[in-house]
Amino acid sequence: MEPRSLCCSLEILTQHMNTVTELIISPCHCLAVLLVACVATLYAACRRKTPIYLIDFNCYCPPSSYRLPLAMFEENQFYDDMDPEAVAFQCKIMAKSGFSELTSISPSLAQIPKIKALSFALEEAETIMCSVIKNLFEKNKINPKTIDILITNSSVFCPTPSLSAMVVNRFRMRSNIMSFNLSGMGCSAGIISMSLAKDLLRVHRNSLALIVSTETLSLNWYTGKVPSMLLSNCLFRMGGAAILMSSRVQDRHKAKYKLQHIVRTITAQDDESHGCVYQQVDPEEKEGVSISKSIVNVSGDALKKNIASLGPLVLPLREQFLYLFSIICRKMWSTGRISIYTPNFNHAFEHFCIHSGGRAIIQAVERNLRLRKQDVEPSSMTLYRFGNISSSSIWYELSYIEAKGRMKCGDRVWQIAFGSGFKCNSAVWKCVCDMKPDTSTAWRDTIHSYPVDNIMRTN
Numbered sequence: 001m002e003p004r005s006l007c008c009s010l011e012i013l014t015q016h017m018n019t020v021t022e023l024i025i026s027p028c029h030c031l032a033v034l035l036v037a038c039v040a041t042l043y044a045a046c047r048r049k050t051p052i053y054l055i056d057f058n059c060y061c062p063p064s065s066y067r068l069p070l071a072m073f074e075e076n077q078f079y080d081d082m083d084p085e086a087v088a089f090q091c092k093i094m095a096k097s098g099f100s101e102l103t104s105i106s107p108s109l110a111q112i113p114k115i116k117a118l119s120f121a122l123e124e125a126e127t128i129m130c131s132v133i134k135n136l137f138e139k140n141k142i143n144p145k146t147i148d149i150l151i152t153n154s155s156v157f158c159p160t161p162s163l164s165a166m167v168v169n170r171f172r173m174r175s176n177i178m179s180f181n182l183s184g185m186g187c188s189a190g191i192i193s194m195s196l197a198k199d200l201l202r203v204h205r206n207s208l209a210l211i212v213s214t215e216t217l218s219l220n221w222y223t224g225k226v227p228s229m230l231l232s233n234c235l236f237r238m239g240g241a242a243i244l245m246s247s248r249v250q251d252r253h254k255a256k257y258k259l260q261h262i263v264r265t266i267t268a269q270d271d272e273s274h275g276c277v278y279q280q281v282d283p284e285e286k287e288g289v290s291i292s293k294s295i296v297n298v299s300g301d302a303l304k305k306n307i308a309s310l311g312p313l314v315l316p317l318r319e320q321f322l323y324l325f326s327i328i329c330r331k332m333w334s335t336g337r338i339s340i341y342t343p344n345f346n347h348a349f350e351h352f353c354i355h356s357g358g359r360a361i362i363q364a365v366e367r368n369l370r371l372r373k374q375d376v377e378p379s380s381m382t383l384y385r386f387g388n389i390s391s392s393s394i395w396y397e398l399s400y401i402e403a404k405g406r407m408k409c410g411d412r413v414w415q416i417a418f419g420s421g422f423k424c425n426s427a428v429w430k431c432v433c434d435m436k437p438d439t440s441t442a443w444r445d446t447i448h449s450y451p452v453d454n455i456m457r458t459n
Helices: 004-026 027-047 070-079 082-098 118-138 163-171 186-203 227-235 271-275 295-314 317-332 359-368 372-388 390-403
Strands: 055-059 149-153 178-182 209-214 242-245 255-268 277-279 287-291 351-354 412-419 423-430
Touching: 004 390, 055 118, 055 390, 070 082, 082 227, 118 163, 118 209, 118 242, 149 163, 149 186, 163 178, 163 209, 178 186, 178 423, 186 209, 186 242, 186 390, 186 412, 186 423, 209 390, 242 390, 255 295, 271 295, 287 412, 295 317, 295 359, 295 372, 295 412, 295 423, 351 372, 351 390, 359 372, 390 412
Parallel strands: 149 178, 149 209, 351 412
Antiparallel strands: 055 242, 055 255, 209 242, 255 423, 277 287, 412 423
16 A cells, blocks of 8 residues: 555545544533433442331339239120130130230220220220330430331221321321221231331332321120130230331331341132131121131241242241252152252241230141241240230231340341231341340349240140
């Protein structure tokens, strides 16, 4: 190539390079790149889930005057003109219940004769709910007017005005507070309330939510003869809890736990599941809640379906692989000799809070999940000390773990609740602080006495 041609080619190439460089570094192009980067950053920020924190909670501890020992229970039933066979049946169930002599009941039901009146039910609800809320606010220095979301739940007691309205009135909360009252949701309503609070806190960022879970017994004591409806008299006792959740950035440093997952399961499409816990009227026109013998099997089926959704979220890959591999082997060689692998949930959680619905329920979960005795200790001790306290039981169990000084920063907790419908709901929390034993809980006077040996094996 001639020198002149080579020079011309180099000049042309240089001009093209200059043109390209001008295009690349032009202000319009830089602005476009910056705009795209900003949009991508905003999109990523919007997609990022708002963290939900549990600041604190408080459980109701009834005064000793509300206690219902077995001897008092039996005497009151006789003097209340109940059928002798019904009294004998209830005493037999109570003896096997795994309850201590410290479980409590509303004073109106300890009188002879029992008084079932709306005024007493309202008084019971107000006593429990306002007590736990007041203690929670005082301990954490919370002004009631800073609460943005209020959710109350009580399954079988649904007065007008609602329980949430009663709380707003008592604590003079703001007029624009988002208040909700859940009823008919059974013992799993506490986690349903948490699920609702979680969704609201993520939509309304930098907000504070108060949840109050309880059950009122005063209007729901059954006085008939049907055994399945007498069970509720033997199982349910007085209790309640207030829970403070937050999506505020400033609360992350004082929070106890961070919410990881909530998984809800309902099996109401099956008639047996739908009817195993059912409010109805007996042949003598007496109202009560019937608890079917199939409840253990129904709860087991609901738990399996719940775990099928929860497992992939929490279990290590090794446990998931072993579970799937066992299913494949069972299908390929369907001789029945290959059992499906039960994942080891101790690799996913350090603590378990299983709804203390009854001895049979706790034992079934322990057996099906192959848990250790210490894993179900909080549940069995809650049942022993307080009885079945409905949707608030999982908080008494968490309080037990804290009072024992077992909760450490980084520990993971699995709360499992069962309820009518039939429902099985799970909540997973992660401890985000160094926690010392809490001496201000419902266990404050008796925690040193537990665990009590062998109560779950009583015949």
